[in-house]
Amino acid sequence: MAKQEEVILLDFWAGMYGMKVRIALAEKGVSYEHREEDLRNKSQLLLEMNPVHKKIPVLIHNGKPICESSIIVEYIDEVWKDKSPLFPSDTYGKARARFWSDFIDKKGWSHVVGSPS
Ligand SMILES: N[C@@H](CCC(=O)N[C@@H](CS)C(=O)NCC(=O)O)C(=O)O
CATH class of the missing domain: 3.40.30.10 (Glutaredoxin)
Known part of the structure; x- marks a missing residue:
């Protein structure tokens, strides 16, 4: 079970x-x-x-x-x-996926919800 x-x-x-x-x-x-x-x-x-x-x-x-x-x-x-x-299974693909995930966390959401003024 x-x-x-x-x-x-x-x-x-x-x-x-x-x-x-x-x-x-x-x-x-x-x-x-x-x-x-x-x-x-x-x-x-x-x-x-x-x-x-x-x-x-x-x-x-x-x-x-x-x-x-x-x-x-x-x-x-x-x-x-x-x-x-x-995630992609290859190491380079995984690194690229992490890069864009990090980019969106740091920069992307402010474009979605707006930056604090
Ligand atoms: N780096 C965090 C950010 C999480 C975050 O900012 N959560 C917000 C809601 S979207 C929160 O809990 N805010 C409450 C606070 O700042 O006290 C993650 O990726 O999980």
Whole structure:
């Protein structure tokens, strides 16, 4: 019998970083519990699971937290590796994918949601 996985995503519906994680989980067909956070009144669980940044998204896999959306996406790809690869398999392709992911994190969202003035 397959081991039961517990997957919880601490998230905020409009969060662009959480959206990356939701897409990755959907591509892999992973069932998970979505827990909506109030970012003005963060839950004790969020503060415990991400004490460094205190931000969403946080993936909690079998009780263990994974923080930072790009790190979470790579984690998902490695854990559920038999379904829909999210990255190219060759090292150079993987480096290019990471470059663009990093670019979007640093520059891209400001074009989507606007830069603070
Ligand atoms: N580098 C982080 C950024 C996460 C982030 O900025 N999350 C925002 C919501 S989209 C947040 O939790 N904001 C609450 C706060 O800054 O207190 C990632 O990639 O996960």
